[in-house]
Amino acid sequence: MTKPLGIILAGGRAIRMGGGDKGLKRVGGVPLLDRVIERLTPQVSQLALNANGDPSRFDAYGLPVLPDSMPDHPGPLAGVLAGMDWAAEQGFDAIVTAAADTPFFPADLVVQLQAAAGPSGLALAASRQPDGRVMRQPTFGLWPVALRDDLRAALQGGLRKIVIWTDGHQAGQAAFDVEGFDPFFNVNTPEDIDEAEKLLRI
Structure with missing residues (x-):
């Protein structure tokens, strides 16, 4: 199966x-x-x-930097759309997104998302807790480029919540077991940095 383009969602302002x-x-x-x-x-x-x-603050990485195409920074879905538009220009059928503040996500994220894709080719990641609860991780997903105009229209109509849009397109779900810690642990606070430092030593 062809590897998709990868889009790292790096728009968080670390407030x-x-x-x-x-x-x-x-x-x-x-x-x-x-x-x-x-x-x-x-x-x-x-x-x-x-x-x-x-x-230019990302120049050292040598990667394309894609700004939101929608005004007023309407959230992660705008980043998904920017990635889908870029992928269309490159001739790719899909992108996979990952959040820039989540350093331990699974090494098999993409193949599991591809395996879980719903009828439209869309899938979101999730973490399965030891007690059986499943927590969706909507910034980690497989997004077919064919849906980009639908997503653009939804954003223009005011939609902001990822799962409302993905549920409407019967997104599949790739659930990853939590063993020791959640692989989708993300860093939001100084305390989270301390926790991430501990996880690196596990």
Whole structure:
């Protein structure tokens, strides 16, 4: 199966950590974004970042930086749309998204999303807790480019919540078991950085 394009959603403003790019915050002396790139690169054909503002702050990565095409930064779905539009220009059928603040996501994320894809080719990741609860992880998904105009119309109509749109398209679900810690643990606060440092040592 063809590897999709990878889009790292790096638009978070790290308000709870004093501002700036969350992906550039360091864990174990290494920016979160570096860890996400290292994990996603083997799983995809090419990589790009979705981020707004001055793209030069990411120059060291040598990756395309895709700003939101929708005004007023309407959230992660705008980043998904930017990625889908870019993939269409490159001649790809799908993208996979990953969040820039989530350094431990599964190394088999893409193949599991592809295996779980619903009838439209859409799938979201989820983590299955030891007690059986399943928590959706909507910033980690497989998104068919064919749905980009539908997504654009939904955003223009005011839709912001990812799962409302994905549920409407019968998205499949790739659930990953939580063993020790949730692989979709994300860094939002200084305390989360401390926790991530501990997880690196596991």
